[in-house]
Amino acid sequence: xxxxxxxxxxxxxxxxxxxxxxxxxxxxxxxxxxxxxxxxxxxxxxxxxxxxxxxxxxxxxxxxxxxxxxxxxxxxxxxxxxxxxxxxxxxxxxxxxxxxxxxxxxxxxxxxxxxxxxxxxxxxxxxxxxxxxxxxxxxxxxxxxxxxxxxxxxxxxxxxxxxxxxxxxxxxxxxxxxxxxxxxxxxxxxxxxxxxxxxxxxxxxxxxxxxxxxxxxxxxxxxxxxxxxxxxxxxxxxxxxxxxxxxxxxxxxxxxxxxxxxxxxxxxxxxxxxxxxxxxxxxxxxxxxxxxxxxxxxxxxxxxxxxxxxxxxxxxxxxxxxxxxxxxxxxxxxxxxxxxx
Amino acid sequence: xxxxxxxxxxxxxxxxxxxxxxxxxxxxxxxxxxxxxxxxxxxxxxxxxxxxxxxxxxxxxxxxxxxxxxxxxxxxxxxxxxxxxxxxxxxxxxxxxxxxxxxxxxxxxxxxxxxxxxxxxxxxxxxxxxxxxxxxxxxxxxxxxxxxxxxxxxxxxxxxxxxxxxxxxxxxxxxxxxxxxxxxxxxxxxxxxxxxxxxxxxxxxxxxxxxxxxxxxxxxxxxxxxxxxxxxxxxxxxxxxxxxxxxxxxxxxxxxxxxxxxxxxxxxxxxxxxxxxxxxxxxxxxxxxxxxxxxxxxxxxxxxxxxxxxxxxxxxxxxxxxxxxxxxxxxxxxxxxxxxxxxxxxxxxxxxxxxxxxxxxxxxxxxxxxxxxxxxxxxxxxxxxxxxxxxxxxxxxxxxxxxxxxxxxxxxxxxxxxxxxxxxxxxxxxxxxxxxxxxxxxxxxxxx
Numbered sequence: 001x002x003x004x005x006x007x008x009x010x011x012x013x014x015x016x017x018x019x020x021x022x023x024x025x026x027x028x029x030x031x032x033x034x035x036x037x038x039x040x041x042x043x044x045x046x047x048x049x050x051x052x053x054x055x056x057x058x059x060x061x062x063x064x065x066x067x068x069x070x071x072x073x074x075x076x077x078x079x080x081x082x083x084x085x086x087x088x089x090x091x092x093x094x095x096x097x098x099x100x101x102x103x104x105x106x107x108x109x110x111x112x113x114x115x116x117x118x119x120x121x122x123x124x125x126x127x128x129x130x131x132x133x134x135x136x137x138x139x140x141x142x143x144x145x146x147x148x149x150x151x152x153x154x155x156x157x158x159x160x161x162x163x164x165x166x167x168x169x170x171x172x173x174x175x176x177x178x179x180x181x182x183x184x185x186x187x188x189x190x191x192x193x194x195x196x197x198x199x200x201x202x203x204x205x206x207x208x209x210x211x212x213x214x215x216x217x218x219x220x221x222x223x224x225x226x227x228x229x230x231x232x233x234x235x236x237x238x239x240x241x242x243x244x245x246x247x248x249x250x251x252x253x254x255x256x257x258x259x260x261x262x263x264x265x266x267x268x269x270x271x272x273x274x275x276x277x278x279x280x281x282x283x284x285x286x287x288x289x290x291x292x293x294x295x296x297x298x299x300x301x302x303x304x305x306x307x308x309x310x311x312x313x314x315x316x317x318x319x320x321x322x323x324x325x326x327x328x329x330x331x332x333x334x335x336x337x338x339x340x341x
Numbered sequence: 342x343x344x345x346x347x348x349x350x351x352x353x354x355x356x357x358x359x360x361x362x363x364x365x366x367x368x369x370x371x372x373x374x375x376x377x378x379x380x381x382x383x384x385x386x387x388x389x390x391x392x393x394x395x396x397x398x399x400x401x402x403x404x405x406x407x408x409x410x411x412x413x414x415x416x417x418x419x420x421x422x423x424x425x426x427x428x429x430x431x432x433x434x435x436x437x438x439x440x441x442x443x444x445x446x447x448x449x450x451x452x453x454x455x456x457x458x459x460x461x462x463x464x465x466x467x468x469x470x471x472x473x474x475x476x477x478x479x480x481x482x483x484x485x486x487x488x489x490x491x492x493x494x495x496x497x498x499x500x501x502x503x504x505x506x507x508x509x510x511x512x513x514x515x516x517x518x519x520x521x522x523x524x525x526x527x528x529x530x531x532x533x534x535x536x537x538x539x540x541x542x543x544x545x546x547x548x549x550x551x552x553x554x555x556x557x558x559x560x561x562x563x564x565x566x567x568x569x570x571x572x573x574x575x576x577x578x579x580x581x582x583x584x585x586x587x588x589x590x591x592x593x594x595x596x597x598x599x600x601x602x603x604x605x606x607x608x609x610x611x612x613x614x615x616x617x618x619x620x621x622x623x624x625x626x627x628x629x630x631x632x633x634x635x636x637x638x639x640x641x642x643x644x645x646x647x648x649x650x651x652x653x654x655x656x657x658x659x660x661x662x663x664x665x666x667x668x669x670x671x672x673x674x675x676x677x678x679x680x681x682x683x684x685x686x687x688x689x690x691x692x693x694x695x696x697x698x699x700x701x702x703x704x705x706x707x708x709x710x711x712x713x714x715x716x717x718x719x720x721x722x723x724x725x726x727x728x729x730x731x732x733x734x735x736x737x738x739x740x741x742x743x744x745x746x747x748x749x750x751x752x753x754x755x756x757x758x759x760x761x762x763x764x765x766x767x768x769x770x771x772x773x774x775x776x777x778x779x780x781x782x783x784x785x786x787x788x789x
């Protein structure tokens with residue numbers, strides 16, 4: 001295994017972590033807003049607030065980690081992606097900023113207006129949509145290299161079926177992941193009404209999520225045949241992923257072992273993510289940038305990997321403590337403790 | 342849009358983001374330490390007032406942290422979006438502290454979440470205080486790592502350029518560059534100082550608004566004491582910063598001091614205006630610049646005559662220097678007089694107008710932070726990486742920077758107003774008196 005692969009693996013882990021944690025967060029915000037509009041907030045709001053409150057800040061850090069690590073391990077991405085992503089990334093930052101700060105404003109500052117709840121929920125759908133553009137661009141065909149530098153062709157991007165399929169996948173995945181997690185969480189909290197509602201949402205969004213994912217593979221056949229071929233070569237990983245998906249749906253359907261349903265979902269997404277990552281190899285931006293020609297120098301790579309390992313040594317116990325105190329603490333989850341400042 | 346325009350708007354947008362972010366970042370670095378001190382004093386003295394002080398500061402802190410986090414994310418991404426060429430080079434040489442900063446921030450975020458939701462969860466209050474240590478350490482280390490990156494921009498080292506290629510990269514040498522010790526120390530200490538004076542301003546304001554509660558007096562006395570300690574430390578470190586500049590960035594020192602000719606026994610110029618290249622109405626302190634730069638009254642200080650014209654920073658940074666130093670000295674004096682006056686029971690330090698001066702000290706301290714950062718950033722021009730890469734070579738080629746500038750200006754306006762409104766509502770609705778009696782009632786209920 002060479003340094004380049006280690007580097008991209010580290011980044012892949014952060015990206016995957018962000019996708020899962022942020023999906024739960026975004027989806028929770030949306031379900032909360034939806035139930036508020038439908039006048040059912042009494043069922044969901046408490047559960048969602050209790051989960052989100054201690055972890056909202058942590059979500060953002062995964063994203064920061066990913067892009068700082070990206071520039072660290074693959075500095076040339078700053079030039080290619082930095083130049084072409086100015087507009088989409090700026091919009092995503094602004095949405096994230098409004099979302100993050102209004103979360104704090106409403107939770108701790110008492111700005112509890114229905115309007116904010118709805119805005120908050122909608123921003124959670126717009127952010128994955130705008131961030132997913134990065135994945136679309138990486139497939140190639142949207143960026144050309146001019147004399148002045150790389151240029152993104154917005155017209156091609158917005159008229160491409162591939163980019164819209166990826167947007168649809170990001171939205172359905174967000175809702176599906178979040179619903180499955182919250183079903184488990186609500187069940188742990190012994191909140192039957194919330195469990196039933198979230199279970200319903202999980203079952204509703206399961207099919208669209210898997211169909212959107214399959215749709216992308218078909219889109220790629222036209223858009224980037226090389227990538228498509230590599231995906232097909234990894235068919236067994238996808239088959240396994242689908243098996244996990246069926247497992248999740250089965251357990252949710254049977255109202256049985258929600259924890260297992262959620263971990264099967266993690267398995268499903270990590271296998272699909274892994275297969276996608278392997279088939280994307282070695283390109284970061286097809287066909288201009290690969291992990292080899294954009295890689296940093298060896299000294300820096302070694303330093304970053306050492307820092308990463310040392311950092312994990314510090315973070316994993318802390319994260320464990322956070323989960324133990326809130327996510328897996330029965331008293332807290334069931335709302336018997338508050339202890340807020 | 343031509344490249345010149347892209348450079349111009351990129352600079353404005355970066356300046357705007359940094360100027361906005363630095364307010365929340367400075368408070369975010371300093372306040373955890375203040376909370377820690379207050380909670381510690383509270384536990385030590387078994388004084389409910391200090392515990393409540395820590396509690397209320399924490400609540401306000403959460404709001405400023407939220408804005409600090411999102412604007413920090415913005416500046417982190419904007420570095421790549423607006424200065425892609427710089428980030429390619431920086432990624433190769435100085436990515437290590439950037440990477441470590443995210444770890445420090447992660448550490449802080451996790452423990453802040455825990456700290457917030459575990460008030461009253463522990464029998465032993467000391468255990469809860471322990472949870473704050475990672476928050477304070479994480480916050481301060483975030484500042485340390487980011488300031489290291491800024492120090493590198495001022496005094497780049499740890500690599501060689503051979504035919505446009507980077508060779509012999511050493512991330513550790515790059516981190517421990519000559520600008521690093523003074524810059525890191527200065528940023529940390531002034532963050533503590535500013536946070537203390539901002540909190541002092543809040544306390545003084547409550548007293549002016551008619552609250553006679555000892556809670557506010559304790560808060561004011563504590564924060565002014567901390568403020569004095571850190572403002573004296575800042576002055577000492579400021580002196581070291583002068584010596585660093587004289588040795589490694591003489592053009593920055595010379596431009597900030599309007600020191601045009603290289604000479605021995607150079608005077609320090611404070612205030613004044615520049616008219617047609619002539620300094621007027623200035624206060625000249627003989628030999629002071631030589632002492633600041635080299636600790637010797639007759640030492641030679643390099644002037645701007647030693648530099649080509651296109652490598653001289655804008656001369657208006659002198660005004661920024663004046664603002665920063667004047668406020669720093671003023672706050673040192675103000676806090677000293679307040680403490681001596683309170684101790685000696687002088688009348689005027691307990692008067693209304695003196696409290697108004699303390700209230701004014703809050704925004705003034707923040708202004709000093711802004712002036713200091715503008716001095717640092719503008720004083721490095723025309724370089725983004727001193728001596729290696731010019732700012733104009735580093736900027737994006739994208740044509741939409743002006744539009745993004747408008748969007749972000751709108752965002753900062755919303756966040757600024759939002760955070761102020763929320764903070765005011767938070768504390769106005771729930772007064773100290775109210776909360777103290779609530780808590781007393783709660784406790785007696787527990788005993789019964």
